[in-house]
Amino acid sequence: MTETTRQPQIANDLIWRLLDNNAVVVSPHVGEVRVLNxxxxxxxxxxxxKKSPAQIEDFLVANYDVSHADAQKDIQDFIKDLADRGILIWDS
Incomplete structure (x- = not known):
């Protein structure tokens, strides 16, 4: 199964909250705090x-001034960055 068909999931040990309309993600095992724009x-x-990357892409295209190609690339980059940091994991 490839990353394009697997579903990204939030790592179990994370703590996150919305603060002033931004997600604040704390990763205790690496001592990292991320504030998402x-x-x-x-x-x-x-x-x-639990929306799939394709569903997220459709949502962004429908609600923001962005093309499918740009939305897809941005989502892939976002997911890869968070997966590389252990914030997201891929289901098996």
Whole structure:
């Protein structure tokens, strides 16, 4: 199964909260705190709702001035960055 067909999931040991409309993500095992910007927070909340990358792409295209290609690339980059940091994991 490839990353394009697997579902990204939020790592179990994370703590996160919305603060002033931004997601604040704390990763205790690495001692890292990330504050997501507006669109990052939107993507994060959709991931919390277990939306697939394709569903997130459709949401962004429908609600923001962005093309499918740009939305897809931004989502892939966002997910890869958070996966590289251990904040997101891939389901098996």
């Amino acid at each position: 507006g669109i990052g927070t939107v993507i994060w909340q959709l991931l919390v709702e």
